[in-house]
Amino acid sequence: MSSWSDVISGVPQVTVLGPLLFLLFINDLPSVVAPDTMCRLFTDDCLLYREIHSQDDQLQLQRDLKSLEDWSILWGMKFNAKKCNIMSISRSETPRKRLYTMDDTVLGEVSCSTYGT
Numbered sequence: 836m837s838s839w840s841d842v843i844s845g846v847p848q849v850t851v852l853g854p855l856l857f858l859l860f861i862n863d864l865p866s867v868v869a870p871d872t873m874c875r876l877f878t879d880d881c882l883l884y885r886e887i888h889s890q891d892d893q894l895q896l897q898r899d900l901k902s903l904e905d906w907s908i909l910w911g912m913k914f915n916a917k918k919c920n921i922m923s924i925s926r927s928e929t930p931r932k933r934l935y936t937m938d939d940t941v942l943g944e945v946s947c948s949t950y951g952t
Contacts, residue, residue: 854879860910867906868899881914887923893933900937916940922948 857879864881865874872895875882883903885896907913916938922945923931935942 860912864903864906867902869895872896872899887931890931893931897933897935900935900942904938914938916942920945920948922946 858876861876861881864876868874868883869885872883872885881903883896883899885892885899887893887896903914914937916936917940919937919940920943921935925931
């Protein structure tokens with residue numbers, strides 16, 4: 836039997852509880868973005884997307900990214916902007932282009948992505 840120890844922060848590694856506690860911790864994250872912006876949570880990841888029909892939609896997506904930043908500062912869990920990227924899916928040959936930023940970093944654009952790697 837181990838002796839008692841204070842837990843200051845974090846989640847025990849290699850436990851069944853780790854992913855569950857993490858999901859409980861980030862459960863309110865979707866509430867900080869606009870209703871038309873979709874926020875999907877996974878074990879240790881977040882996917883944010885919205886349909887872009889106008890410049891207003893682009894600006895709203897950028898505001899939502901800023902809201903995620905503010906949430907991360909409030910809860911002390913920073914996003915790694917270098918691992919974040921954008922992907923445009925469009926039927927048009929000339930989709931609307933815009934640079935999106937997070938944490939003063941321009942998010943890279945990808946043409947395809949395998950989720951979870």
